[in-house]
Amino acid sequence: MQRLNYDFYKRSNVVQVAKDLLGKLLVTTFNGVHTAGRIVETEAYAGVTDRASHAYGGRHTARNAVMYGPGGVSYVYLCYGIHHLFNVVTNEPGVPHAVLVRSITPVIGIDVMLQRSGKKAGDRTLGKGPGNVTKALGIHTRHTGTSLLNGEIFIASDGCAVKKSEVLATPRIGIDYAGEDALLPYRFLYQANGR
DNA sequence: CGACCGATCGTCT
DNA sequence: GACGATCGGTCGA
Numbered sequence: 756m757q758r759l760n761y762d763f764y765k766r767s768n769v770v771q772v773a774k775d776l777l778g779k780l781l782v783t784t785f786n787g788v789h790t791a792g793r794i795v796e797t798e799a800y801a802g803v804t805d806r807a808s809h810a811y812g813g814r815h816t817a818r819n820a821v822m823y824g825p826g827g828v829s830y831v832y833l834c835y836g837i838h839h840l841f842n843v844v845t846n847e848p849g850v851p852h853a854v855l856v857r858s859i860t861p862v863i864g865i866d867v868m869l870q871r872s873g874k875k876a877g878d879r880t881l882g883k884g885p886g887n888v889t890k891a892l893g894i895h896t897r898h899t900g901t902s903l904l905n906g907e908i909f910i911a912s913d914g915c916a917v918k919k920s921e922v923l924a925t926p927r928i929g930i931d932y933a934g935e936d937a938l939l940p941y942r943f944l945y946q947a948n949g950r
Numbered sequence: 951c952g953a954c955c956g957a958t959c960g961t962c963t
Numbered sequence: 964g965a966c967g968a969t970c971g972g973t974c975g976a
Contacts, residue, residue, distance in 0.1 A: 814962095817961085929967080929969070
C-alpha cells in the first residue's frame with residue numbers, strides 16, 4: 756500500500772487526476788482507528804473557468820481558501836447544513852482545482868463505518884453518495900486544510916489496476932445552476948462488478 | 951417502485 | 964435572508 760505523493764496531486768489536468776483516483780483507497784486513521792474504502796466515483800471541478808466550482812471566476816472566500824493552496828490537501832465543506840463533502844485539492848498553489856469523492860466501497864473497518872453511519876450490516880448504501888462517504892469515514896469540516904501527504908487522512912494505491920473500459924464518464928450531479936458547464940462529462944464511475 | 955419533501959446551518963449577497 | 968457539489972423517509976400508485 757503506497758500513499759500518493761505530491762507529484763500525483765500537483766498535476767495540471769484535474770480531469771485526469773479525478774480519473775486516476777478511481778480504484779485508489781481513501782483511508783482515515785483517527786485515534787488509531789483505521790477505516791478505508793475504494794474510490795469508485797469522483798467529480799472534477801476545474802477552478803476559475805468552471806461555473807460549478809466554488810472558485811468560479813476567481814471567487815476567493817474564507818471557505819474555499821484551501822483550494823488556492825497546493826494539491827494534496829483536503830477541502831471539506833458543509834452542504835445543505837447536514838452533509839460534509841470531501842474534496843481533494845489538486846494542481847499547484849494559485850490554481851483552485853479540486854476533485855470531489857462521491858462514492859467508495861468499504862474495504863477496511865466496515866464495522867466502524869456501519870456504526871458511524873447508523874446502518875446495518877449488508878447495507879449497500881454505505882459509502883454511496885458524497886455525504887455518506889464522509890459519514891462512514893468519520894471526515895468532518897474540521898478536517899478541511901489537512902494534508903493528505905502526511906496526515907490522518909490520505910489516499911493510497913494498493914496496485915489495483917483500473918481498465919479504461921471499466922470507467923464511465925457522465926455529467927456531474929446537482930449543479931443545474933452551472934449552465935453549459937453542467938453538461939461537461941466530469942463525473943467518473945468505476946464499475947468493475949457493477950455496484 | 952418513483953416522486954416529493956423536510957431536515958438544518960454555514961456561507962455568501 | 965436565501966440557498967445549496969444531499970439524504971432518507973414517506974406517500975401514492
